[in-house]
Amino acid sequence: MAKVVVIGAGPSGIIASLKAKEKGHEVILLERNDKCGKKLLLTGNGKCNYWNSAIGIDNYYTDNYELLNNLLKNKDKVINYLESLGITPKIIDNYYYPLSETTQSIKELLQLELIRKNIKVLYNTYVSNIEYKNNYFYIETNNELIKCDKVVLSTGSKAYPNTGSDGIGYILSSNLGHKINKVLPSLTSLYSRDINKSFSGIRVDAKLSLYVNDTFIKESIGNLQLTNYGLSGICTFNLSSIVSKSLDKKKNVLIKINFLPSIDNLFKFIEDRNKRLKDFTISEILESLLNYKLINIILDKAKIKKEDKWHNLSNYQKELLINYLSSYEVKIDKTNDFNNSQCCTGGISLNDVSNNLESKIIPNLYFTGEILDVDGICGGFNLAFAFISGFVVGSNL
Ligand SMILES: Cc1cc2nc3c(=O)[nH]c(=O)nc-3n(C[C@H](O)[C@H](O)[C@H](O)COP(=O)(O)OP(=O)(O)OC[C@H]3O[C@@H](n4cnc5c(N)ncnc54)[C@H](O)[C@@H]3O)c2cc1C
Numbered sequence: 001m002a003k004v005v006v007i008g009a010g011p012s013g014i015i016a017s018l019k020a021k022e023k024g025h026e027v028i029l030l031e032r033n034d035k036c037g038k039k040l041l042l043t044g045n046g047k048c049n050y051w052n053s054a055i056g057i058d059n060y061y062t063d064n065y066e067l068l069n070n071l072l073k074n075k076d077k078v079i080n081y082l083e084s085l086g087i088t089p090k091i092i093d094n095y096y097y098p099l100s101e102t103t104q105s106i107k108e109l110l111q112l113e114l115i116r117k118n119i120k121v122l123y124n125t126y127v128s129n130i131e132y133k134n135n136y137f138y139i140e141t142n143n144e145l146i147k148c149d150k151v152v153l154s155t156g157s158k159a160y161p162n163t164g165s166d167g168i169g170y171i172l173s174s175n176l177g178h179k180i181n182k183v184l185p186s187l188t189s190l191y192s193r194d195i196n197k198s199f200s201g202i203r204v205d206a207k208l209s210l211y212v213n214d215t216f217i218k219e220s221i222g223n224l225q226l227t228n229y230g231l232s233g234i235c236t237f238n239l240s241s242i243v244s245k246s247l248d249k250k251k252n253v254l255i256k257i258n259f260l261p262s263i264d265n266l267f268k269f270i271e272d273r274n275k276r277l278k279d280f281t282i283s284e285i286l287e288s289l290l291n292y293k294l295i296n297i298i299l300d301k302a303k304i305k306k307e308d309k310w311h312n313l314s315n316y317q318k319e320l321l322i323n324y325l326s327s328y329e330v331k332i333d334k335t336n337d338f339n340n341s342q343c344c345t346g347g348i349s350l351n352d353v354s355n356n357l358e359s360k361i362i363p364n365l366y367f368t369g370e371i372l373d374v375d376g377i378c379g380g381f382n383l384a385f386a387f388i389s390g391f392v393v394g395s396n397l
Contacts, residue, residue, distance in 0.1 A: 001024050001025055001026060002025050002026070002148075002149040002150050002364075002397065003025070003026045003028075003147075003148040003149050003150070004017075004020050004025045004026065004027050004028070004148060004149065004150045004151075004152065004397060005027075005028050005029075005030060005137070005139055005146055005148040005150070005151050005152070006020070006027060006028070006029045006030070006151075006152040006154055007030050007127050007139070007151065007152065007153055007154060007155055007169075007172075008030070008031065008153070008154035008155040008156060008164075008165070008169070008369075009029050009030075009031035009033075009036035009037065009121060009123075009154075010036070010037060010038075010039055010040060010154060010156050010164075010165065010369060010370075010386065011037065011040050011050075011110070011369065011383055011386040011387055011390065012154045012156075012368035012369030012370070012385075012386035012387065012389055012390035013029060013031075013152065013154030013155075013368060013369070013390065014029070014036060014037070014110045014111075014113075014114060014390065015078075015081075015110075015368075015386075015387050015390030015391050015394060016152045016154060016366075016368050016389075016390040016391075016393045016394040017029045017114065017119050017152075017394065018110075018113055018114065018117060018119070018394060019390070019391055019393075019394025019395045019397075020152070020393075020394040020397045021117045021118075021119050022117070022394075023394070023395070023397055025150075025397055027119050027120070028119075028120045028121075028122060028146065028148070029114070029119055029120070029121045029122070030121075030122050030125045030127055030139070030141065030146075031121065031122070031123050031124075031125065031164070032124070032125060032126040032127075032164050033123065033124070033163075033164045034123050034124055035123065036107070036110070036111055036114070036121065036123075037106075037107040037110065037111075038163040038164050039156065039160055039163035039164070039165060040103060040106065040107055040383075041103050041104065041107055042103075042160065042163065043103050043383060044097065044103060044380075046102065046103055047097050047098075047101045047102065047103060048097060048098060048102070048103030048106050048383070049095050049096065049097055049378075049379065049380040049383070050082075050087070050096055050097070050098070050106060050380055050383040050384070050387070051079060051082070051089065051095075051096035051380045051383065051384045051387075052094050052095060052096060052379045052380040052381055052384060053091065053094040053096075054094050054379075055072055055075045055381065055384055056072060057069050057072065059376055059377050059379065059381045060374055060375065060376045060377075060381060060385070061186075061241045061242070061345055061374070061375050061376075062350055062372075062373055062374045062375075063181060063349050063350055063351060063373050064349070064350035064351050067350045067351075067353070067355065068350065068374060070355055071355075071357075071385075071388055071389060071392055072388060074388055074391060074392055075384070075388060077391065078384075078387050078388050078391045081391060082387060085109050085110065085113050086109045086112075087105075087106055087109055094379070095379055095380055096380055122141075122143070124142075124143075125141045125142065125143055126141060126142045127139055127140065127141050127155075127168075127172065128140050128141065128142070128168075129172070129175070130151060130172050130175070130176060132176060132362050132365070135149075135363075135364075136148070136149065137149070137150070137151045137364070137365070139151065149364060150364040150365075150366070150397060151364065151365050151366070152366045152367070152368060152393055152394075152397075153169055153172065153173060153365065153366065153367050153368070153371060154367075154368045154369050154371070154390065155168060155169030155172070155371055156169065156369060156370045156371060157169075157183065157343060157344035157347060157370040157371060158170070158183060158338050158344060159185065159186075159187075159338055159341045159342060159343050159344050159370075160338075160339065160341070160342070161338060161339065162339075165370070167183065167338075169371045170183060170347065170348075170371070173348055173367070173371070176359075176361065176362050176365065177361045177362065178348055178349075178352055178359065178361055179349055179352060180346070180347060180348060180349075181346040181347060181348075181349050181373045182248065182346045183344050183345070183346040183347055184244035184245060184248055184335070184344065184345050184346055185240070185244055185335050185336060185337060185338055185340075185341035185344060185345075186237075186240050186241040186244060186341060186342070186343045186344055186345040186375045187237040187238075187240060187241075187341060187342035187343045187375070187377075187378060187382075188237060188240045188244075188335050188336040188337075188340060188341035188342065189225075189227065189229075189230060189231060189232035189233075189236060189237070189240075189335070189336045189340065190230045190231045190232075190236055190239075190240060190243060190255070190332045190334075190335055190336070191229050191230040191332070191333045191334045191335070191336070192229075192230040192231065192255075192330045192331055192332050192333055193331070193333060194329070194330045194331055195226060195227070195228075195229065195230045195231065195330060196228070197228045198293070198297055199226035199227070199228070199293075199294075199297065200226065200227055200228040201226070201227075201293075202225075202226040202291050202293055202294050203223060203224070203225050203226075203233065203291075204223075204224050204226075204259055204290065204291060204294065205221075205222065205223060205224070205261070205262075206221070206222075206223075206224040206235060206257050206258060206259050206261060207219055207220070207221045207235075207257075207258040207261035208220045208221075208224065208231075208235050208236065208239060208255050208256070208257055208258075209255065209256040209258070209327075210239045210242060210243070210253070210254075210255055211253070211254040211255070211256065212242070212246045212251050212252070212253055212254075213246075213251050213252050214252070214254075217242060218239060218242060220235040220236075220238045220239050221235060221261060222234045222235035222238070223235060224236060224257065226294075230330075230332070230333075231255065231257075231330065231332075234378045237342070237377070237378050238377040238378055239255070240335055240341075241345040241375055241377075243332055243335055244335050244345055245345060247332065247334060247335065252331070253331070253332040254329060254330070254331055254332070255329075255330045255332060256327045256328065256329055256330075257327070257328040257329075257330060258325075258326045258327060258328075259290060259294065259298075259325050259326070259328065260289060260290065260325055260326060263289075266322050266325060266326050267318070267322050270285060270310060270322070271310075273285050274309075274310040274311060278311075280309075281306060281307045281308060281309060282299065282304060282306070282308050282309065282310050282313070282321075283295055283296075283299060283306035283307070285310055290325075298321070298324045298325060298328075299321075301324055302317065302320045302321045302324055303317075304317055304320075304321060342378075342382070343370055343375050343376075343382050344370065344375065345373075345375045346373055347370065347371050347372050347373040347374075348367050348371055348372050348373060349373050350372060350373055350374065353366075353367060353372070356392055356393065356396035357372070357389060357392055357393050358393075358396075366393045366397070367389075367393075368386070368389040368390045368393050369385070369386040369389055369390065370382065370385075370386065372389065374389075
């Protein structure tokens with residue numbers, strides 16, 4: 001039996017603590033806040049999208065997909081474990097939410113299990129330094145110095161720093177000799193000078209195609225929100241990890257927006273619609289296909305009057321209009337900041353840890369959750385990774 005200190009009572013640290021205690025270790029969980037799971041409470045707009053039926057490496061970014069794949073093989077054990085804690089899912093299009101549809105219930109169930117297992121949780125305890133000497137760890141906190149055999153670092157990333165995860169974990173790890181892959185915002189909105197105030201408030205189901213230095217990289221389909229500064233919404237968030245890294249390397253990032261992705265041949269579609277609705281103006285033809293604000297912006301940009309008829313447009317005007325509707329180009333200037341990002345890309349390299357997430361540099365030091373260089377797209381993949389990594393570490397201590 002070892003004395004294990006887990007630093008950070010987020011989802012990954014809690015699961016690591018529970019599994020470690022089940023193995024018979026003495027466990028102390030340290031949390032700087034006065035309660036656990038402060039970030040967890042914000043997830044899924046308060047509904048907590050904690051899992052997804054499609055968990056697999058395709059939905060993540062990391063620097064070691066082989067190791068991530070091995071970790072994700074534990075997914076069935078982990079979802080069963082969550083069920084055993086009383087977390088009952090409501091599954092909507094692969095997305096898992098608690099049946100109660102409130103994130104509070106997941107937090108309560110996790111906390112209840114900490115109490116049931118008699119795990120010592122020290123709240124308002126901030127870890128400022130970790131020293132490793134003669135096979136022991138010495139953990140400096142604002143209250144006391146704690147000596148232990150094993151440490152699990154579950155301090156999160158630096159997204160939404162006011163939840164408690166402000167990036168200190170990277171400093172603690174780097175002081176212990178770890179290389180940190182550059183940490184950048186992910187699952188965040190994007191700024192572009194090509195989008196202005198007139199777009200603000202428009203929401204559409206769109207397809208975004210991402211180009212970096214003129215090369216097509218990836219597409220993303222889903223809800224797009226246009227703001228007064230750029231692009232937001234799930235389909236933007238899902239490209240933001242790549243955008244962050246590309247902009248950091250000073251590459252050109254361009255997104256082409258298809259505002260009508262469900263229509264295959266838009267030119268023919270409008271021609272046919274025009275034949276059926278021959279008295280209609282171009283604006284009326286587009287009515288019911290798109291938000292009226294967007295129709296006005298696009299017609300303006302193509303220098304076409306609302307009352308023009310499709311059959312009176314020149315071929316050039318028709319092509320221009322089709323192009324703006326299906327391939328509207330937006331150059332991305334920057335991403336939003338850490339305060340407005342749901343997670344981070346970068347962190348502790350998976351190349352510096354073993355299959356059970358033990359450091360290859362300092363024995364008996366482990367990492368769980370978002371501090372690692374693993375970030376998922378929207379849909380419950382980040383919490384799923386937090387739970388899986390916590391489970392793997394706690395089970396193998
Ligand atoms: C607004 C928002 C919505 C989100 N929605 C979803 C969603 O619906 N689905 C999804 O899968 N993911 C979502 N995420 C991401 C998800 O919340 C995180 O990936 C997940 O919480 C990471 O868990 P973690 O245990 O690694 O870290 P965290 O949850 O960040 O927990 C780390 C803990 O460590 C503590 N800590 C940090 N430093 C110290 C220190 N020095 N001493 C003591 N304690 C310390 C912190 O206070 C914190 O409690 C969302 C994130 C945000 C911000």
